[in-house]
Amino acid sequence: MSGYRERLFKFVEAQSVELSFSERIAPAKGLSHGEKITLLSGMQPAEEFSTLVLEIAHEMLHRGERRGMTTKQVRETEAEAVAFVVCQSVELQNGTASQDYIQLWHGDANLLRESSEAVQKTAAVMLGGIAQRGLPHRACRNTHLAHNLGFV
DSSP: OTTHHHHHHHHHHHTTOEEEEESTTTTOSEEEOSSEEEEETTOOHHHHHHHHHHHHHHHHHSSTHHHHTSOHHHHHHHHHHHHHHHHHHTTOOOTTHHHHHHHHTTOOHHHHHHHHHHHHHHHHHHHHHHSOTTSOOSHHHHHHHHHHTTOO
16 A cells, blocks of 8 residues: 555545544544545554545535435445445455445445446546556456446
């Protein structure tokens, strides 16, 4: 994950989203609340990274007009699918956490199929923003991986 954390922080800043840390949001690991993201203090780097990816995905996907056109189920499923693709692309393994979270929100293959364009575009923008310049990321391969797992 070398360097990805720092580049993700810069990407969040470039999106004009304020990032803060707090212990008071526990048991939540992260909150997205209109151009502000709060992460739980003291998380391990990999958990912090995946949580921040999820929260910035919410900011990118679900602010403005689109928010009113989606349900909480759709918003949580889409953001987690983006997090899955991005984390896999930077070789961050999170076991079945993404699948488990999507199932918790009753996400399914049909919902993901309907959201696939938004998920793919958001993941591609995010990966483009955090990729090391000159080194290709694995987004294309992982978009297919996500598809094969039933995420998109």
